[in-house]
Amino acid sequence: MPHASAGSGPRRRTVLAAALSPLVVAACSGQDHPRTPAPGPAGTEKDALILLIRHAEKPYAGDSGEDAEGNEDPGFLAGRGRRRAEELHSLFLPSGGSSLPRPAVVFAAGGPPGTPARCRQTVQELATSLKTPVRTEFAVGAETALARAALAAAIPVLICWEHTGMPRLIRAIGADKVLGVPAAWPDRYDLVWVFTRSQGRWSFRELSQHLLPGDA
Numbered sequence: 001m002p003h004a005s006a007g008s009g010p011r012r013r014t015v016l017a018a019a020l021s022p023l024v025v026a027a028c029s030g031q032d033h034p035r036t037p038a039p040g041p042a043g044t045e046k047d048a049l050i051l052l053i054r055h056a057e058k059p060y061a062g063d064s065g066e067d068a069e070g071n072e073d074p075g076f077l078a079g080r081g082r083r084r085a086e087e088l089h090s091l092f093l094p095s096g097g098s099s100l101p102r103p104a105v106v107f108a109a110g111g112p113p114g115t116p117a118r119c120r121q122t123v124q125e126l127a128t129s130l131k132t133p134v135r136t137e138f139a140v141g142a143e144t145a146l147a148r149a150a151l152a153a154a155i156p157v158l159i160c161w162e163h164t165g166m167p168r169l170i171r172a173i174g175a176d177k178v179l180g181v182p183a184a185w186p187d188r189y190d191l192v193w194v195f196t197r198s199q200g201r202w203s204f205r206e207l208s209q210h211l212l213p214g215d216a
Contacts, residue, residue, distance in 0.1 A: 048197035049101065049156040050173060053209075054163050055109075055118035056081030056088075057189050067121065075116035080212065084189065087211040088126045091192070092158070100192065100207075103130060103158035107146060109165070110136030119160040126158075140165045147172030170195075175202040190215040 057080040059065045065076030077085060091100050106127045108119040120136055127134045138146040140162045147169060150157045161169060163185035170176045175195045181204050185191075190212070194205045208216050 052193040056084035101156040104154040108160045111139035143168040
């Protein structure tokens with residue numbers, strides 16, 4: 001299994017340890033300065049902690065990715081994406097020196113046969129380590145239904161999604177007015193967006209994964 005460069009582990013653990021403070025399992029703070037929280041609609045909602053990641057690296061146009069058995073398909077991850085998926089557990093599991101909270105529920109974009117499987121492929125190994133299923137009942141475009149399920153689930157919730165659907169998902173959970181939330185997911189695969197709702201108010205942090213050489 002590939003590993004990140006020797007210098008990335010301590011740096012990542014230091015940055016993430018400084019970035020998070022408790023909210024049930026953990027709440028969020030980041031290497032950036034704190035964002036101004038946005039008020040919730042009523043202040044009566046239960047606390048929420050939602051971690052958003054984009055699927056790992058996809059093949060270049062005209063190329064094919066592979067699954068764990070070597071089957072080729074343009075809807076699978078590229079080689080670098082598979083390496084990221086293999087290392088993802090170190091962000092969340094204590095054995096990897098994790099400082100991010102251990103997800104209680106894992107969602108990934110699903111859909112009918114033929115739908116790109118990159119989101120599911122990204123989190124499958126992590127979910128196996130967590131001994132929890134990957135919930136794939138929601139396809140890209142069903143962000144409102146996904147948001148309802150995520151907000152009703154045990155926290156923390158990890159969602160791996162297509163970048164095009166991220167703005168809709170953030171609006172659906174009610175966190176789109178938080179100061180500092182980008183209008184769109186940037187052209188990067190190495191980020192974690194952490195949304196925390198406490199006493200009806202959302203706050204936001206952006207963290208880098210620091211899993212592979214070249215991650216910012």
